[in-house]
């Protein structure tokens with residue numbers, strides 16, 4: 001969904017901007033996207049309204065409080081859905097750093113793609129399976145609550161809340177099971193095609209096309225709702241979801257195209273071994289005068305001997321007031337090596353592209369046996385991809 005020409009990371013690995021951390025569960029950061037606060041507000045208002053009209057004896061305050069409780073339970077069940085994905089992912093040694101809840105549900109950020117068709121199948125199915133279980137339990141409680149709580153009228157609100165949670169979780173499961181990548185159903189679909197054809201690239205392409213088809217169908221359904229059934233809001237809502245789905249499916253196709261253009265290429269042949277570096281004690285002014293201006297360098301590795309200790313970029317240098325250029329060593333403003341992404345000459349170019357997409361820096365230091373042996377420029381990788389695409393036989397796409 002990002003507009004960069006470098007590979008957009010796949011949905012599992014996508015970072016969602018504009019979110020804040022609210023909790024940490026089982027070592028996984030739980031983040032909430034700002035759109036969620038809006039959704040929460042809308043859910044509370046519409047629930048308070050429907051609870052109020054279905055239970056005429058309830059005061060407005062009571063309807064509102066029950067609506068807030070129901071909305072929190074809804075929120076927790078979406079979280080349960082995402083945690084199920086994350087725990088299965090971890091079972092297959094895929095590191096999950098965070099879960100972001102946003103407008104369409106959630107995104108579990110995985111460091112890499114699933115290793116096998118079976119692991120993807122189980123991982124993708126775990127979320128909707130959880131939603132279905134919560135949904136059935138909710139409906140069950142809702143159906144049996146009246147007889148269970150007959151003697152305790154104070155517990156009567158449990159019934160509408162349980163019915164709501166039951167229904168919404170079944171809707172959630174049904175929506176997520178639509179067979180369009182990157183929805184869960186699309187991933188299940190991809191894993192099956194992958195398992196049958198033994199070809200992940202083809203499977204991804206088919207599933208992503210499926211995502212575009214589902215997006216188009218959602219737009220059609222939205223138009224019908226908006227104009228023929230006079231349900232404009234629901235129609236707009238569907239169109240909005242379709243927009244996200246279309247973008248994600250398209251980004252996946254693009255990613256897959258780039259990955260296949262890269263083939264088995266490695267970092268080594270493409271890195272520059274003839275590059276400028278600077279020791280840590282050199283002053284900012286000297287680096288600007290001797291390296292940045294004459295050679296138009298936008299980022300310079302800071303080395304001690306052959307060991308990389310940091311990287312200083314134009315943005316770092318600009319933070320130093322000109323009056324202090326002569327007395328500020330670069331090590332004071334550089335990004336330390338521990339915070340930098342690096343690659344090795346044997347890494348696939350795809351790995352380098354993923355790292356570029358997570359940083360603004362124009363280069364990645366290339367490290368071998370603890371020594372800085374080269375730098376890989378973003379432009380070199382992008383140029384390589386363009387060249388491969390240009391020379392690729394027509395029709396391969």
Ligand SMILES: [Zn+2]
Pocket residue numbers: 081082085127128176184
């Ligand atoms: Zn899911």
